[in-house]
Amino acid sequence: MTNRIWGFIKSVLLIELLIGLSVTLRNQFRPHTTVEYPRETPNLKPRFRGIPRLRKNPETGEDLCVGCLLCEKACPDDCIKVVPEKRPDGKGKQAAKFIINYERCCFCGLCVDPCPTKPLTAIYMSHDFELASESRTKFYYPMNNLYEGAQIKEYSR
Amino acid sequence: MDTELLLKVAVSAGKVMTVLLVLSGSVAYLVLLERKVIAFMQSRLGPRRVGPSGLLQPIADGLKLFLKEDLVPAKADKWVFTLAPVVVIIPAFAAFAVVPFSGESFDVFGLTITPWITDINIGVLYILGISSLGVFGIIMAGWASNSKYPLLGSLRSAAQLISYEVPLGLSIIGVLMIAGTASMVGIVEAQRETGWWFFVPQFVGLFIFFVSGMAETNRAPFDLPEAETELVAGFHTEYSGMKFSFFFLAEYANMILVGCVATTLFMGGWMRPFPSVEALAWLNFLDFVHPFWSGFFWFAAKLFLVIFAFLWIRATFPRYRYDQLMHLGWKVLLPLSIVNVLVTAVVMLLMNSGSSA
Amino acid sequence: MTVNEPASTLDTDIMEVNMGPQHPSTHGVLRLKLKIDGETVVGCEPIIGYLHRGTEKLCESLSYPMVEPITDRLDYVCAMSENLGYMGAVEKLCGISVPERADFVRVIMVELNRIASHLLWLGTHALDIGAMTVFLYCFREREMILDLFEEFCGARLTYNAFRIGGLLEDLPPGWTGRCRQFLKVYPACQKEYEDLLTKNRIWLKRTKGIGVISGEEAVEIGLTGPSLRGSGVGYDVRKAHPYSVYKRFEFDVPTGENGDTYDRYLVRMEEMRQSLRIIEQALDTLPEGPIRAKVPNWLKPLKGEVYHSVESPRGEQGFYIVSDGTDKPYRMRFRGPSFANLQALPQLCVGHLVADVVALIGTLDIVLGDVDR
Numbered sequence: 001m002t003n004r005i006w007g008f009i010k011s012v013l014l015i016e017l018l019i020g021l022s023v024t025l026r027n028q029f030r031p032h033t034t035v036e037y038p039r040e041t042p043n044l045k046p047r048f049r050g051i052p053r054l055r056k057n058p059e060t061g062e063d064l065c066v067g068c069l070l071c072e073k074a075c076p077d078d079c080i081k082v083v084p085e086k087r088p089d090g091k092g093k094q095a096a097k098f099i100i101n102y103e104r105c106c107f108c109g110l111c112v113d114p115c116p117t118k119p120l121t122a123i124y125m126s127h128d129f130e131l132a133s134e135s136r137t138k139f140y141y142p143m144n145n146l147y148e149g150a151q152i153k154e155y156s157r
Numbered sequence: 158m159d160t161e162l163l164l165k166v167a168v169s170a171g172k173v174m175t176v177l178l179v180l181s182g183s184v185a186y187l188v189l190l191e192r193k194v195i196a197f198m199q200s201r202l203g204p205r206r207v208g209p210s211g212l213l214q215p216i217a218d219g220l221k222l223f224l225k226e227d228l229v230p231a232k233a234d235k236w237v238f239t240l241a242p243v244v245v246i247i248p249a250f251a252a253f254a255v256v257p258f259s260g261e262s263f264d265v266f267g268l269t270i271t272p273w274i275t276d277i278n279i280g281v282l283y284i285l286g287i288s289s290l291g292v293f294g295i296i297m298a299g300w301a302s303n304s305k306y307p308l309l310g311s312l313r314s315a316a317q318l319i320s321y322e323v324p325l326g327l328s329i330i331g332v333l334m335i336a337g338t339a340s341m342v343g344i345v346e347a348q349r350e351t352g353w354w355f356f357v358p359q360f361v362g363l364f365i366f367f368v369s370g371m372a373e374t375n376r377a378p379f380d381l382p383e384a385e386t387e388l389v390a391g392f393h394t395e396y397s398g399m400k401f402s403f404f405f406l407a408e409y410a411n412m413i414l415v416g417c418v419a420t421t422l423f424m425g426g427w428m429r430p431f432p433s434v435e436a437l438a439w440l441n442f443l444d445f446v447h448p449f450w451s452g453f454f455w456f457a458a459k460l461f462l463v464i465f466a467f468l469w470i471r472a473t474f475p476r477y478r479y480d481q482l483m484h485l486g487w488k489v490l491l492p493l494s495i496v497n498v499l500v501t502a503v504v505m506l507l508m509n510s511g512s513s514a
Numbered sequence: 515m516t517v518n519e520p521a522s523t524l525d526t527d528i529m530e531v532n533m534g535p536q537h538p539s540t541h542g543v544l545r546l547k548l549k550i551d552g553e554t555v556v557g558c559e560p561i562i563g564y565l566h567r568g569t570e571k572l573c574e575s576l577s578y579p580m581v582e583p584i585t586d587r588l589d590y591v592c593a594m595s596e597n598l599g600y601m602g603a604v605e606k607l608c609g610i611s612v613p614e615r616a617d618f619v620r621v622i623m624v625e626l627n628r629i630a631s632h633l634l635w636l637g638t639h640a641l642d643i644g645a646m647t648v649f650l651y652c653f654r655e656r657e658m659i660l661d662l663f664e665e666f667c668g669a670r671l672t673y674n675a676f677r678i679g680g681l682l683e684d685l686p687p688g689w690t691g692r693c694r695q696f697l698k699v700y701p702a703c704q705k706e707y708e709d710l711l712t713k714n715r716i717w718l719k720r721t722k723g724i725g726v727i728s729g730e731e732a733v734e735i736g737l738t739g740p741s742l743r744g745s746g747v748g749y750d751v752r753k754a755h756p757y758s759v760y761k762r763f764e765f766d767v768p769t770g771e772n773g774d775t776y777d778r779y780l781v782r783m784e785e786m787r788q789s790l791r792i793i794e795q796a797l798d799t800l801p802e803g804p805i806r807a808k809v810p811n812w813l814k815p816l817k818g819e820v821y822h823s824v825e826s827p828r829g830e831q832g833f834y835i836v837s838d839g840t841d842k843p844y845r846m847r848f849r850g851p852s853f854a855n856l857q858a859l860p861q862l863c864v865g866h867l868v869a870d871v872v873a874l875i876g877t878l879d880i881v882l883g884d885v886d887r
Contacts, residue, residue, distance in 0.1 A: 011715070016713040016714055016715065017473075017474070017714065017715070019709050019713075020473045020474065020709055020710045020714055021469060021470070021473050022709075023473070023706050023709050023710055024198040024469060024472050024473045024647055024710075025198070025469065027197075027198055027199070027200055027647075027651070027706075028194075028197045028198050030200055031200075032197070032200050032201060032202050033200050033201070033654050033657065034200075034201050034202040036202070036205065044664075045661070045664045045665040045668070046665075046686070047664070047665065047666070047667065047668035047683070047686065048664060048668050048669075049667075049668035049669050074579070074580070075580075076576055076580035076581075076583055076584065106583050106672070107669065107672070108582070108583035108586075108672070108674045109668065109669075109674060110579060110580065110582075110583065110674070113579075113677070113682065114811065125668065195646070195647075198647060199646070199647050199650035199651070200650065200651070200654055201650060305529060305531050306531070309531075309553065309868070313553075377644060377646075378644060378716055380644070381869070388868075389537065389538060471646075472646065472647050473645075473647060473710065474644070474645065474714065474716055475640065475643040475644040475645040475711070475714065475716045475717050475720060476643060476644025476645075476716070476720075476869075477716055477719070477720075478719065478720060478867060478869045478870065479553055479867060479869060480867065481716075481719050481720075
């Protein structure tokens with residue numbers, strides 16, 4: 001009985017509504033969580049998977065890719081196309097053409113797993129993710145655009 | 158003789174223009190305020206891009222709405238469709254004619270200009286009457302759109318506005334009884350005489366007025382007519398551009414109106430807190446400019462409080478369902494307001510007989 | 515004309531309203547054909563297929579490791595569970611036993627994902643009923659979980675986090691500490707949602723007694739997950755057919771009593787707390803060791819078929835694989851919980867108001883990627 005009376009008093013005094021109001025009021029003074037994206041870049045973690053890119057050997061500056069086609073076979077979207085050729089010095093192969101079609105890429109990272117050039121893989125998931133473009137043909141990235149630092153941003157601001 | 162009449166008309170027209178302009182501007186900034194306040198409550202930032210920390214956002218919004226294509230659906234009733242927003246916005250602005258924005262008149266070129274457009278002796282009734290006209294526009298909009306969601310929204314709205322008129326009107330009766338007048342200025346003066354603002358003896362009345370006011374202005378948690386997640390946008394689903402902006406302006410103007418009425422009737426209008434305590438006279442610190450401004454300052458401050466409560470509640474509560482809303486209006490608020498009127502009457506009778514004896 | 519029968523002169527029509535596929539509260543591209551009498555729903559017909567991508571057929575042309583990114587995109591809100599279910603099915607098919615540490619990490623990830631998924635559900639459910647703020651609070655906390663995921667696997671939504679036979683990479687250094695930090699912060703956040711909703715009279719009015727379904731009916735329709743447990747049936751794949759290392763953890767399976775929207779809400783809220791318990795135990799007993807079993811690069815299972823199911827946040831997520839001995843599955847079939855749960859919607863809707871329909875879509879917690887596949 002006392003419980004019911006207490007419940008009635010609580011409901012007349014709108015206790016639970018006031019508790020709810022206090023929650024929103026308190027949150028007003030908390031630090032905000034917004035990341036103002038184009039102005040501030042989001043804090044990307046080291047393992048972030050952006051678009052796949054090609055890597056050169058940081059010491060010699062040579063292509064790391066050995067043209068083994070494993071990434072092409074591992075890709076579930078068929079977005080990688082590699083044309084291998086013999087190296088000029090006759091030892092092994094290298095990629096003559098390496099095209100990634102970012103229209104199809106799903107950023108899964110499966111192409112990196114089988115890459116045989118360890119510890120630095122020739123293909124790697126970079127931190128670039130701003131891919132917007134006005135034309136579909138621009139999503140076909142030939143080899144020289146795949147290296148680190150190649151401009152992909154088309155828009156400004 | 159004629160010049161005097163002409164001057165009167167000119168002064169009135171000037172005041173009307175001022176109120177219209179200030180009101181439109183404050184409506185625009187109310188939208189920004191709402192977005193900012195709710196954003197902060199939701200640990201966001203709100204609009205930030207236009208101008209310094211988003212201060213020019215209302216201008217951008219307005220421009221966008223003005224420049225947008227004005228679509229009329231092919232199967233809509235074109236005349237009614239165009240007329241509806243006008244029918245909604247005129248009463249919303251017209252109701253401000255009797256709101257006293259400050260207490261002190263000021264003299265310009267020998268003319269005494271009162272800080273209200275007019276002070277009619279049935280001011281409260283006038284506001285109730287004219288603000289309930291807006292519902293016609295909403296029904297017209299819903300019907301003329303010839304679309305299902307607007308129809309549902311406008312029917313909900315009509316039912317809601319009509320049922321909440323009743324407790325809204327009854328909640329004011331208590332104030333009118335204590336004040337003994339229905340003039341807006343007279344009510345504020347009465348609060349000076351009794352020494353306390355009417356929300357002290359009439360706290361139940363204020364509560365009912367506040368809740369019904371929220372329902373009248375279609376604010377959350379009573380925003381069923383435009384319940385976004387149910388009816389897309391309710392009665393103005395098919396509207397765009399200027400016509401949409403009229404609905405938008407009317408909604409926010411109505412919100413300010415409810416705030417103004419609550420301020421005037423229950424919170425002492427333009428008076429500073431504790432108007433009878435001389436020691437607090439420094440609260441009217443704007444007197445050094447003109448007493449008008451200190452009155453206006455306190456009016457605006459109280460208005461802000463009421464509107465902040467509106468926004469705060471919108472940010473916190475879920476939405477009622479249509480039948481529950483009716484239940485609340487007819488089975489809770491209406492009896493409560495009648496009881497409030499009766500109790501007020503009995504207490505006043507007892508006090509009067511006590512004082513006369 | 516008879517005066518005694520006013521009803522005959524008041525002729526009302528039943529109105530047909532299309533809700534969706536573009537509508538603020540149909541969570542994707544669900545289309546509902548509602549038949550309404552005034553505001554009362556007298557008929558409801560869900561029309562699906564707007565997000566159909568033919569994933570089951572697509573899988574037949576992909577090798578086993580390539581299917582994992584596809585499973586990410588079935589139920590994109592809880593991709594970790596989908597990954598785990600698919601991995602479990604393939605490992606069962608090939609007879610691979612996963613190292614213990616990998617199993618533990620998988621369980622931690624899946625349970626974190628369960629919280630993230632329930633947070634998304636709670637946010638959108640509350641938003642549909644009109645409580646806008648809860649939505650943003652939920653996303654604020656979900657963001658913390660997504661940050662943890664990004665640190666572990668590099669993605670925030672389509673994780674592709676596990677590999678056949680274990681994990682690709684171990685937990686990054688300091689990850690467990692940050693995870694514990696989240697576990698410490700989170701209960702206070704959940705209390706905030708409960709303060710805003712659980713006892714709120716409007717919330718109670720909107721959810722109590724809405725969409726009641728009895729346990730028997732729910733089983734007949736094939737409801738699983740919290741939607742089933744809200745009706746009092748304590749079926750949880752984690753307990754009924756324990757997979758991975760769930761046997762080692764202590765947790766309760768919360769059930770409701772009335773089978774209404776409110777009970778399903780309470781069940782999910784409690785599930786989040788239970789997930790926290792599981793993560794805490796898993797972090798405490800996280801063993802050291804290898805993270806990936808020896809798996810041939812080009813996986814070719816023997817002929818055969820396998821069915822493996824896991825408890826995703828939405829219910830029983832099953833994977834049925836038929837292998838013909840090549841490196842590609844002969845047939846792949848996904849048993850999506852959302853698809854089965856959606857079947858309850860017409861039955862739940864009838865007799866309620868239009869406003870309740872959005873609450874009911876929310877309470878069933880469907881993800882259209884999983885319904886249409």
